[in-house]
Amino acid sequence: VVFDRAFMFKYSSRPGTKAAEYTYQIDENIKQDRLERLINLQQTHTLKANQRHIGKVLKVMVEKESKKSPTQWTGRTEGNMGVIFDKNDEQLRDIVDILIQDAQGISLFGNRVLEKELVHEIN
Secondary structure, three states: OOOOOOOOOOOOOOOOOOHHHOOOOOOHHHHHHHHHHHHHHHHHHHHHHHHOOOOOEEEEEEEEEOOOOOOEEEEEEOOOOEEEEEOOOOOOOOEEEEEEEEEEOOEEEEEEOOHHHHHHHHO
């Protein structure tokens, strides 16, 4: 089984649960090592999944200004993928068409496609 995206954490004992009563508990270093290996594997799967979107136009909702640049937006696709693109005349919560041009880590990067460009692309 391969997931496009996953949120992972190491197990921590919860009082009142059956697992908390077990005398044998896995060492924290082993838990951390397993988590790091799982995260590294998932990052590979996520990048491959994101690379499949390169060259496609995706609908993206403008979410907020990019953390790394005041000249860029961060948005989300309908599939909850993060997309970073240059600011134009968009406003927060606008839904815009973005041509995906790159995938790095868990993020997609692209440029806005205007309606007239979409019509040209279809014809």
